[in-house]
Structure formats: C-alpha cells, structure tokens
Amino acid sequence: MARTVIIEEHGGPEVLKIVDRPVGEPGPGQVRIAHKVCGLNFIDVYQRSGLYPLQMPAAMGMEAAGVIEAVGEGVTHLKVGDRAAYAAMPPGSYCEARVMPAAQVCPLPEGISFEQGAAMMLKGMTVEYLFHRTTPLKAGDTVLFHAAAGGVGLIACQWARSEGITLIGTAGTDDKCQLALDHGAAHCINYRDGDWVAKVRELTGGKGVDVVMDAVGADTFKGSLDSLKPLGMMISFGNASGPVAPFGLAELASRGSLKITRPTLFTHIAKHEDCQAMAKHLFDKVLSGDVTIRIDQRFPLDQVADAQRALEARQTTGSTVLEL
Structure with a gap:
C-alpha cells in the first residue's frame, strides 16, 4: 500500500x-x-x-x-x-x-x-522544447518570457544565458524581477508598474521580440502579441490566469504576419527516444553548471x-x- x-x-x-x-x-x-x-x-x-x-x-x-x-x-x-x-x-x-x-x-x-x-x-524539459523544438532560436535572438521568477522561468533565464539569447522577463514584484535578473534575464519588467508592452518595445528599440513564451494565458495574451516583431512567434504554453479567449486569425495578419502555437510537453516526450534525449540535454545543462535548480x-x-x-x-x- x-x-x-x-x-x-x-x-x-x-x-x-x-x-x-x-x-x-x-x-x-x-x-x-x-x-x-x-x-x-x-x-x-x-x-x-x-x-x-x-x-x-x-x-x-x-x-x-x-x-x-x-x-x-x-x-x-x-x-x-x-x-x-x-x-x-x-x-x-x-x-x-x-x-x-x-x-x-x-x-x-x-x-x-x-x-x-x-x-x-x-x-526543465518544457524549457528544452521551448528553446530547441518549437521554433528556431539562435544566439542574439530576443525572447519575452512571462512569469520569469517561477520554476519554469528561472530555468529559462539560465538556459537563455547559456545559449546567448537575450531574455526579457516579466514578474509581479520587484523582488521577483531581481530573482530573474540574478538567474540570467537580461531585463525584467514588473508588469504591475505600468505599460509592460511599451517597456518591451523600448528595450528592443521599437522592433519587438523574436519570440514570446507565455504560460500566463488570458491576462497577457494580447500584450504578448503586441510585443512581437513582424513574423514573430507566439508560444502559448499555459493558462495560469485562465484560458485564452477565442480570437480572429486576422489579428495575426494585422500585427505583421505573426505565428502562434499551443504546444504541450507530453506531445514532445511521447516517443521514448525523444523523452530520453530531452532529459539528457537537461541533465547536461545542470551537471555543467549552466542551470541550477x-x-x-x-x-x-x-x-x-x-x-x-x-x-x-x-x-x-x-x-x-x-x-x-
């Protein structure tokens, strides 16, 4: 028993x-x-x-x-x-x-x-597929990551730093923002302090980010779309504030031919060999010191x-x- x-x-x-x-x-x-x-x-x-x-x-x-x-x-x-x-x-x-x-x-x-x-x-395997299996990312790219001080977020901050990717985080308090910065975020915005979308635009010279990684859902969805550069990728992978409401596909066109996906970890690890490879990549990041849990x-x-x-x-x- x-x-x-x-x-x-x-x-x-x-x-x-x-x-x-x-x-x-x-x-x-x-x-x-x-x-x-x-x-x-x-x-x-x-x-x-x-x-x-x-x-x-x-x-x-x-x-x-x-x-x-x-x-x-x-x-x-x-x-x-x-x-x-x-x-x-x-x-x-x-x-x-x-x-x-x-x-x-x-x-x-x-x-x-x-x-x-x-x-x-x-x-950790969620971060692995976000950075390596969802859309091409390379050193020098810019990612907006919501809830950057959470369990997934702190791993993502470190992962981005280890890959040469600029991560702009968001969090709900100044202390959480500092935590994200301490773990490798290039910038972190307290979204309670005003217009976080405008701050993302300011940090990217008005261009927007290459990719948004958003597990918050309803509260951040529209702002996430508005933070992307033309042809950018929106990865909606969670619903912490509630599910995203239905929206018209034309909104993607009007913002610059944006792309969007709603992935899950369990699709990515469904095959034994894929799961074991993703886990090994994660273990290697931790054992090398690139990522601390x-x-x-x-x-x-x-x-x-x-x-x-x-x-x-x-x-x-x-x-x-x-x-x-």
Missing part, C-alpha cells in the same frame, strides 16, 4: 484527499518506482480544478524522483535499484510508490539529487492542499516539492 493523493471531484484545493492504495507489480513495459520527492506544477492545478478534466477518481501529480523497485518485461533502460526521475502521463506522482509506464521514466545521474530531479523534469518551497505530502494554494496565489518562486 502507498499513501496517494487523489480527487473524487473537480474543485478547489479542499478536494485533495490522501488515501492508501495498493501498488501491485509492473506489467510489460512498466516499472514500480518508490518515490523520494514529488514535484508540484501548474498542470496539477488545471487537472484538479477541471480546466483539464480527469476521469474520477483520479490520482494527482505529474513529476517525481525515486528508486526503481521492480521492472516489467521489455524494459531495458532501467533496472532494479536505479535512481530515476520523470515527468509523465498518466497523473499519479503524488504518492509514496506507483506502477507506471517506463518509457518516460529516465535514469537520474548521480550528480543530481532526488530533490532536484523531482523539481526539474517537467519544468532552485527549490524555494518544501511541503510534506499531507500539506499538498497548502502547496497548491500557494502556487495558485503566485506566492512561490522557483520550484516547489512535496516531501515524503
């Missing part, structure tokens, strides 16, 4: 429950992993609230790190006793142990702790509701983990 966080209906943090669930043995293509630390992400909130509906009852969580306890038939990249980490479907990482598909579970290098592993997989909040598993409340209220910086 393993303590597991579930929901039986969509709603606020109060619907999160901890129950004992049988774990069982892995079947073909599966592993059983005993978790050491679990990660917290905004997608967990979307699933709990019903923005991304789940079939009930549903186990929660998408990211964790631990030790492989058993390996099913056909699994060759992991063995019993291996340290491992993952960000993967289906949900269910908020638990002591689970049986799950092995394809997206990645061997965790010795130089990376379980805590770092649990805090970096979903966020900052963990600013730690909650015990039984305080998972408080952890999600803090995340929703934008009271967090860096990554948040759940300790077992």
Whole structure:
C-alpha cells in the first residue's frame, strides 16, 4: 500500500484527499518506482480544478524522483535499484510508490539529487522544447518570457544565458524581477508598474521580440502579441490566469504576419527516444553548471492542499516539492 493523493471531484484545493492504495507489480513495459520527492506544477492545478478534466477518481501529480523497485518485461533502460526521475502521463506522482509506464521514466545521474530531479523534469524539459523544438532560436535572438521568477522561468533565464539569447522577463514584484535578473534575464519588467508592452518595445528599440513564451494565458495574451516583431512567434504554453479567449486569425495578419502555437510537453516526450534525449540535454545543462535548480518551497505530502494554494496565489518562486 502507498499513501496517494487523489480527487473524487473537480474543485478547489479542499478536494485533495490522501488515501492508501495498493501498488501491485509492473506489467510489460512498466516499472514500480518508490518515490523520494514529488514535484508540484501548474498542470496539477488545471487537472484538479477541471480546466483539464480527469476521469474520477483520479490520482494527482505529474513529476517525481525515486528508486526503481521492480521492472516489467521489455524494459531495458532501467533496472532494479536505479535512481530515476520523470515527468509523465498518466497523473499519479503524488504518492509514496506507483506502477507506471517506463518509457518516460529516465535514469537520474548521480550528480543530481532526488530533490532536484523531482523539481526539474517537467519544468526543465518544457524549457528544452521551448528553446530547441518549437521554433528556431539562435544566439542574439530576443525572447519575452512571462512569469520569469517561477520554476519554469528561472530555468529559462539560465538556459537563455547559456545559449546567448537575450531574455526579457516579466514578474509581479520587484523582488521577483531581481530573482530573474540574478538567474540570467537580461531585463525584467514588473508588469504591475505600468505599460509592460511599451517597456518591451523600448528595450528592443521599437522592433519587438523574436519570440514570446507565455504560460500566463488570458491576462497577457494580447500584450504578448503586441510585443512581437513582424513574423514573430507566439508560444502559448499555459493558462495560469485562465484560458485564452477565442480570437480572429486576422489579428495575426494585422500585427505583421505573426505565428502562434499551443504546444504541450507530453506531445514532445511521447516517443521514448525523444523523452530520453530531452532529459539528457537537461541533465547536461545542470551537471555543467549552466542551470541550477532552485527549490524555494518544501511541503510534506499531507500539506499538498497548502502547496497548491500557494502556487495558485503566485506566492512561490522557483520550484516547489512535496516531501515524503
């Protein structure tokens, strides 16, 4: 049996429950992993609230790190006793142990702790696909990145610096802006201080940025389009402030033949070989020192509701983990 966080209906943090669930043995293509630390992400909130509906009852969580306890038939990249980490479907990482598909579970290098592993997989592989698999980016390009002091944002600031890309961040307080600057953002705008779009234009000499990476959603969408240079790319990859309202495609034309995409991590990691390659790229960035995984909040598993409340209220910086 393993303590597991579930929901039986969509709603606020109060619907999160901890129950004992049988774990069982892995079947073909599966592993059983005993978790050491679990990660917290905004997608967990979307699933709990019903923005991304789940079939009930549903186990929660998408990211964790631990030790492989058993390996099913056909699994060759992991063995019993291996340290491992993952960000993967289906949900269910908020638990002591689970049986799950092995394809997206990645061997965790010795130089990376379980805590770092649990805090970096979903966020770090998201940054990997944003910078390397969504639209061509090269040294000298300029990116606008919203929520630059969050878990994804701080990794993105460092990643951009390591690639010679100029990252303009936004955040909601001066302290958060300073955090983004300390982690490699070239500039950071406190969007509560006035017209952040005008400031982006000023910082780019009136041209606008090559790419916007926006996980905030409704509150920043129009301003993000207005921050792009002609032929620029809008990457909308999250909905922290709510989903983006429908809009006419002609708006892209009127702003200079803009491009737009709405990617997800789980499309990018669907193939085993792609997932493992993305994870290796991320691990190499961390092991080289180009990227440091900052963990600013730690909650015990039984305080998972408080952890999600803090995340929703934008009271967090860096990554948040759940300790077992």
